[in-house]
Amino acid sequence: MILSTANPTDAVAPHDTVLVIDDSPEILGIINALLKRDYRVKAANSGEKGLTLALAEPKPDIILLDIMMPEMNGHEVCRRLKADRATRDIPVIFLTAMNNEADEETGFALGAVDYITKPISGPILLARVRTHLGMKLAADFIKDKNIFLVGEVSKRARELEFIQDVTILTLASLAETRDNETGNHLRRTQHYVRVLAEHLQRHPHFSLLLTRTNIELITKSAPLHDIGKVGIPDHILLKPGRLTANEFFVMQTHPALGKAAIEHAERQMGRSVPFLSFAKEIAYSHQEKWDGSGYPEGLAGENIPIAARLMTVADVYDALISHRVYKPCMSHEAASEIIREGRGTHFDPDVVDAFLKIHEQFREIAARFCEVTEAESIA
Known part of the structure; x- marks a missing residue:
């Protein structure tokens, strides 16, 4: 029940x-008489009724709670108030006729903010209520401000992620316009890399690097693996037959060109961009081989960045199952066998083992993003 509201002659009705x-x-x-001029007062003569009123609108901004009550004492009422998400932030001031230090410790441990001893002093009651309402107002302001800031940070993070995606897709699309491979190649290899990384996430050789965040960045960066092909002349890049030794030497420059293109983009922005670090590794090292026979540096084993090792398997598999002007499509089974045969020579053995365990996911991804000319070979 509400014992009293503001005096009708007041110019402003109480808000608390x-x-x-x-x-x-x-x-x-007594308390109603002391507070009714400045506050809206709700009263309950038992713990159960108090808990009900604490949830009723208008919800209390502060609760004055007697400790010694029949059936349910103040400590139990406070415990229930603090256990309920809807009432746990309402400050509780205990009213007590006792002067027991242990009793006060119990109350504070339960979440009370203050004690007022009986018999009640009007000036002390008003001062304590005013003080704790002011503190609650400040706490609510900070809480609301934090909620706003969390929302703003989340919004900015989404905007940054969007900028990252646009940057990568713009660069990847630039390479796509020069190559005879299609956008579906980029999408397929991106998904291959993700499922490989997720499978290897708990592997002891990969767990430190393949965090959820890094897997996301590696996946985003995968479409940039052949960005360097924008610098390869058309008569080599689009040649329908085998390349000559000199032409292959020129083609082997595309990893360095890709890394240089990304670094150039960073310089244009005035600083290095962390999310592009994996893109540089993938672009530069995805043609390296586990036995050191790859290019551009002839790196071997674990000297090859992990992101590039994942990309190597994804890129070779997709090249094998895809139609090119110089070769027909290959079946999933045949491509998988070539990957298996390259274990420990062309490819990281652990990555090949992961591929062989999840190769059906590769088949499914290839089918989902297949070209018309490739559909029969994948099945």
């Missing part, structure tokens, strides 16, 4: 609500 829970009608009357 005080809930008083006490089994003594006299105490309820």
